[in-house]
Amino acid sequence: MQSSLGGSEPRLEGRLRLAGGFVLLVFAIFGLRLFQLQVVEGDELRRRSEENSIRTLRLQAPRGEILDREGRVLATTRPAWELQVVPSALDQPERTWAVLGELVAEEPTVLSARLDGAGGVRHRPVSIVDDLDFDSLSRVETHRHALPGVVTDVQPRRHYLEGSLAAHLLGTIGEVRPAQLAQERFGDYAPGDVVGQTGLESLLESHLRGSDGGRNVVVDVAGRVVEVLDEVQPVPGGRAVLTLDLDLQRAAEAAFEPAEGQDPPMGALVALDVHSGDVLALVSRPAYDPNRFVGGIDAESWKALTEDEWKPLQNRAIQTHYPPGSTHKAIVGLALLEAGTVTPETTAYCPGFFRHGRRTYRCWKRSGHGTVDLHDALKESCDVYFYTYGVQLGIDRIAEFARSFGLGRPTGMALPGEAPGLVPTSDWKARRFGEPWYPGETVSASIGQGYNLYTTAQLAVSYAALGNGGKVMKPRLLIRLESHDGELLEQRSPELLSRIQGSPENLQRVLSGLTAVVEEQGGTGGRARVPGLRVAGKTGTAQVVRLTTVEGLEDEEIPIRFRDHAWFGALAPAEAPRIVVAAFVEHGLHGSSAAAPIARAVLAVWHEKQGGGTGQVAGAKP
Amino acid sequence: MISIDRRSFQNFDWMLLSLASIVLAMGFATLYSAASPGAATALPSEFKRQLVALGVGGVAFAVALVVDYRRLERWGPAVYVLSLLLLASTLALAPITRGNRSWLVYGSLSFQPAEIAKLGLVIMLARHFASRGPLELRRIRDLIPAGLITALPVVIIILQRDLGVAVLTLLVAASFLPFARIPLRAWMGLSLVGVAAGAAVWRFGLRDYQRSRILDFIDPSRDPLSSGYQAIQSKIAIGSGGIFGKGYLEGTQTQLQFLPTQHSDFIFAVVGEEWGFLGCTLLLGCYLALLLWGLVVASNSKDTFGTLLAVGLVGMLFWPAAINVAMVLGLAPVIGVPLPLVSYGGSHLLASLIALGLLMNVSMRRYVF
Numbered sequence A: 001m002q003s004s005l006g007g008s009e010p011r012l013e014g015r016l017r018l019a020g021g022f023v024l025l026v027f028a029i030f031g032l033r034l035f036q037l038q039v040v041e042g043d044e045l046r047r048r049s050e051e052n053s054i055r056t057l058r059l060q061a062p063r064g065e066i067l068d069r070e071g072r073v074l075a076t077t078r079p080a081w082e083l084q085v086v087p088s089a090l091d092q093p094e095r096t097w098a099v100l101g102e103l104v105a106e107e108p109t110v111l112s113a114r115l116d117g118a119g120g121v122r123h124r125p126v127s128i129v130d131d132l133d134f135d136s137l138s139r140v141e142t143h144r145h146a147l148p149g150v151v152t153d154v155q156p157r158r159h160y161l162e163g164s165l166a167a168h169l170l171g172t173i174g175e176v177r178p179a180q181l182a183q184e185r186f187g188d189y190a191p192g193d194v195v196g197q198t199g200l201e202s203l204l205e206s207h208l209r210g211s212d213g214g215r216n217v218v219v220d221v222a223g224r225v226v227e228v229l230d231e232v233q234p235v236p237g238g239r240a241v242l243t244l245d246l247d248l249q250r251a252a253e254a255a256f257e258p259a260e261g262q263d264p265p266m267g268a269l270v271a272l273d274v275h276s277g278d279v280l281a282l283v284s285r286p287a288y289d290p291n292r293f294v295g296g297i298d299a300e301s302w303k304a305l306t307e308d309e310w311k312p313l314q315n316r317a318i319q320t321h322y323p324p325g326s327t328h329k330a331i332v333g334l335a336l337l338e339a340g341t342v343t344p345e346t347t348a349y350c351p352g353f354f355r356h357g358r359r360t361y362r363c364w365k366r367s368g369h370g371t372v373d374l375h376d377a378l379k380e381s382c383d384v385y386f387y388t389y390g391v392q393l394g395i396d397r398i399a400e401f402a403r404s405f406g407l408g409r410p411t412g413m414a415l416p417g418e419a420p421g422l423v424p425t426s427d428w429k430a431r432r433f434g435e436p437w438y439p440g441e442t443v444s445a446s447i448g449q450g451y452n453l454y455t456t457a458q459l460a461v462s463y464a465a466l467g468n469g470g471k472v473m474k475p476r477l478l479i480r481l482e483s484h485d486g487e488l489l490e491q492r493s494p495e496l497l498s499r500i501q502g503s504p505e506n507l508q509r510v511l512s513g514l515t516a517v518v519e520e521q522g523g524t525g526g527r528a529r530v531p532g533l534r535v536a537g538k539t540g541t542a543q544v545v546r547l548t549t550v551e552g553l554e555d556e557e558i559p560i561r562f563r564d565h566a567w568f569g570a571l572a573p574a575e576a577p578r579i580v581v582a583a584f585v586e587h588g589l590h591g592s593s594a595a596a597p598i599a600r601a602v603l604a605v606w607h608e609k610q611g612g613g614t615g616q617v618a619g620a621k622p
Numbered sequence B: 001m002i003s004i005d006r007r008s009f010q011n012f013d014w015m016l017l018s019l020a021s022i023v024l025a026m027g028f029a030t031l032y033s034a035a036s037p038g039a040a041t042a043l044p045s046e047f048k049r050q051l052v053a054l055g056v057g058g059v060a061f062a063v064a065l066v067v068d069y070r071r072l073e074r075w076g077p078a079v080y081v082l083s084l085l086l087l088a089s090t091l092a093l094a095p096i097t098r099g100n101r102s103w104l105v106y107g108s109l110s111f112q113p114a115e116i117a118k119l120g121l122v123i124m125l126a127r128h129f130a131s132r133g134p135l136e137l138r139r140i141r142d143l144i145p146a147g148l149i150t151a152l153p154v155v156i157i158i159l160q161r162d163l164g165v166a167v168l169t170l171l172v173a174a175s176f177l178p179f180a181r182i183p184l185r186a187w188m189g190l191s192l193v194g195v196a197a198g199a200a201v202w203r204f205g206l207r208d209y210q211r212s213r214i215l216d217f218i219d220p221s222r223d224p225l226s227s228g229y230q231a232i233q234s235k236i237a238i239g240s241g242g243i244f245g246k247g248y249l250e251g252t253q254t255q256l257q258f259l260p261t262q263h264s265d266f267i268f269a270v271v272g273e274e275w276g277f278l279g280c281t282l283l284l285g286c287y288l289a290l291l292l293w294g295l296v297v298a299s300n301s302k303d304t305f306g307t308l309l310a311v312g313l314v315g316m317l318f319w320p321a322a323i324n325v326a327m328v329l330g331l332a333p334v335i336g337v338p339l340p341l342v343s344y345g346g347s348h349l350l351a352s353l354i355a356l357g358l359l360m361n362v363s364m365r366r367y368v369f
Helices: A008-040 A042-051 A094-104 A108-118 A132-145 A201-205 A205-209 A247-255 A300-308 A325-339 A374-380 A382-395 A393-406 A426-433 A437-446 A456-468 A504-519 A589-610 A618-621 B006-010 B015-033 B045-066 B068-091 B113-130 B140-159 B163-174 B184-205 B207-219 B223-242 B267-300 B302-326 B346-364
Strands: A054-059 A075-084 A126-132 A150-160 A173-177 A194-197 A215-221 A226-232 A239-242 A264-273 A279-285 A347-350 A353-354 A358-363 A371-373 A471-474 A479-482 A487-490 A495-499 A536-542 A566-571 A577-584 B105-106 B109-111
Touching: A008 A042, A008 A566, A008 B267, A008 B302, A042 B223, A054 A226, A075 A132, A075 A487, A094 A108, A094 A132, A094 A325, A126 A132, A126 A150, A126 A347, A132 A150, A132 A374, A132 B006, A194 A201, A205 A589, A205 B184, A205 B223, A239 B223, A247 A279, A247 A566, A247 A589, A264 A456, A300 B346, A325 A374, A325 A382, A325 A456, A325 A504, A325 A536, A325 A566, A325 A589, A353 A382, A353 A437, A358 A382, A358 A437, A374 A504, A382 A393, A393 A426, A393 A437, A393 B109, A456 A471, A456 A504, A456 A566, A471 A618, A471 B068, A504 A566, A536 A589, A536 B184, A566 A589, A566 B184, A577 A589, A577 A618, B006 B068, B015 B045, B015 B267, B015 B346, B045 B346, B068 B113, B068 B302, B068 B346, B109 B346, B113 B140, B113 B163, B113 B302, B163 B302, B223 B267, B267 B302, B267 B346, B302 B346
Parallel strands: none
Antiparallel strands: A054 A215, A075 A126, A075 A150, A173 A194, A215 A226, A239 A479, A264 A279, A264 A577, A347 A371, A353 A358, A471 A495, A479 A487, A536 A566, A566 A577, B105 B109
8 A cells, every 4th residue: 555645644544554454354365265165176166066966955835734613624734745857867768758657657758748848947856746646656666776867755735635625715726827926925936836826725825835945965966865965944834723613614515415316506605603703614616626726737627617607616605796685685674673664563565566656566475475564574575565665765775774784895804806795876876877776676676686786795794793783793714823833823803893773672673583484384484494493594586587587487497597596594593693604506596495404404513513402492482 | 516627637547447347347247147048149138237237327437426526525414315315215115025125116127225325324424524533533432423324324224124235334334433543452342242242142042043033134035045055056166167267158057057146146156167266366356456446545535534435435345345255255154245346236336336436536636635
């Protein structure tokens, strides 16, 4: 360094020399290190570079388990043997493929095509068969010494123990898609990583995923590991404890199994704890086996699933909304009472039809119900009663009331793609169609026909509010999240969304009407009866096409897609409801015959679990 | 406003410019090799982007050169506050990438304001110490104002969850410390105690996962396994270059992409593989000469502000370079710090070029008074 030409103080000058000395020292160390690496160890390191013998093997983290509320496993991770090939170590490809084909009983060309399709770096193992059965594995292991470049490795693999049970709720996993990799939330994913694609697998991705570990190893020319340099253990994904009750879920799934010689019913079921909003069962049919998505679903099955007319991938319980039919009467009934349009003593005369303006609206019972009050009208599902007073109340008041039940907006259970449903108002119609609301439309809306659309989950939430004193609960799917070794990470509490306006007396009146539906002679829901348990419920049959299209046809003659939808909303025990079941059968024809028995199956198992046989509770009230 | 008299130009610092040009040229040549694996025909996109950054940086360099640095003494606070505002804007505007939110993104352009904040900090600190007179600082507590000046940007950078850059910024600020009059003994005592305590806590006071979390916090993109892999491959790449190297574009480690970040943090390994011991020595030699020459500039400056500014600028180049090379040579853990003027990355190239411009600015006005 030169001496100070300028004005820096001598003291600064000294410090500058010191700084220079420090910089020089650091660079001298670098020089020595370079000499050591490049000159002293140069030959050895060059040899290593030519062998390219160091690899990073990924240790995939096992995905976290999904358990039901009693700790029973719904989805787990099991070890699966993978057959891999290291392209750079493959010295006789033809022979290797031929032998491998023999060992795992597949076409050699199919196997080699998987390698060609993989791309990537030549020294990384490529998976050829991702879930070897034990026999194939033993054969490969016996011959592996003669197959350079062929390695086997155990990998964790997702396994859904119950097959298609609760498939839509649990969801599917699959390789992360290129479009996802571009998104921020997938910032730390690499191509080929597995990610939850639908349902809870997607919702809980960050919790279930865990973090991968890996191993830096030295391999020989045949791709075999000869030395482990260092290793980072994978951290398994966390556990999720669901609110689901496997027993009720099984019962619900079984109830959707077709009777001998019949088409499998399509539809959905949602069972909730009325007070906590816990989702005890959630079914969507038709379903699929999520195990088929693990390791990548084959193109043919995928095509079949996506092109199926009845859309098996859709979660009908939350993603599809339908006209609620007469299940809506429970809501309208409460609205009529609350608004003072009717009292419990108010009656209407049902001759089997209702005239409004120049149109005539039929009651489902052609011969008419005669004189009915609200109790009878609910029990026998009399349309004319609701036509009469619904028109008096007006569509906007009905809608306001329906909305307070959480209808017309997603229930908020956080699963992706939840349909909002629809609660029509005159404003809505003006916006949507640019037309005024016609009073005649209120007639249909009073019995849940017309524009109204609800999901099965929404029906369950609204009925739960009828049964729990007016609380609109957010359906809760998760009880808690735990780490893989059982440490509690997060507890989810029940969430109250809002309260409906409804006096305890009026709620009780509606509930008693609903109880009559099931428990009294002449009610439409008799097929939901469970010995020893008093059930309240409401049937619903939602027209799919104009009556004239199917006029005069017997049920079996109607083409499936023209058949009516069947609903049943049930609460039990009727005296103080604890569970709500909403059952929906798409094109199931009648709520009373198609949907009520399905709800019943769940209620029966629930009752049994509560310790009731034909218990005394029922005996008290004949 | 812009004062360039003839004398300034007569004193143009060709030495500094030549050394910087050699380093830059080697950097670009290596980047081309590192970013074009195999036999790519088109210019690699990283290379093109870096050329654009060089163009922008060149203009900034020229501006930093012509505006008399002594004006910066007056503008210091304004520059400092502006750079802080720019830095703070990331907290509101920047998306989270690779675990931190330190980049401002506009379309395909992204920019890391922390680099500019370092410049603002250096100017502000130089001004502060020059105004107090560094020799007035006799006690540790005299450093409190300087500590506050440093703390502001560092805290924002920590809030961005970019502790690596925060540590780097602290080191740059610490470059000024030896120029205070606080006795060396006090410093040595203090740092010895600090280092010993830190090491003891690290070794005995923390569990594995806690250590791992701290390292993750320092460098969010860190993945212990890939760090280990990179460290091994980096040593192999450098060592396999031997004395003469494998030749330009011939590095097998490089061309087979064994190093995931070979064009950014590990670019020096590519130099080592392709150009060998000779190439590395040349590059590091030029770097060393550049840094020492910067200290000469500091020494030659007529005013204390110029001296301290030059010191800070040298610190800005020295610390990341030292950490980066130490990491690539396997002497330090793998943390994502780029090699200034060489690694891929527009923001720090721009900041480095401005630093060089200011350094030359100080240098060519050494006689002007």
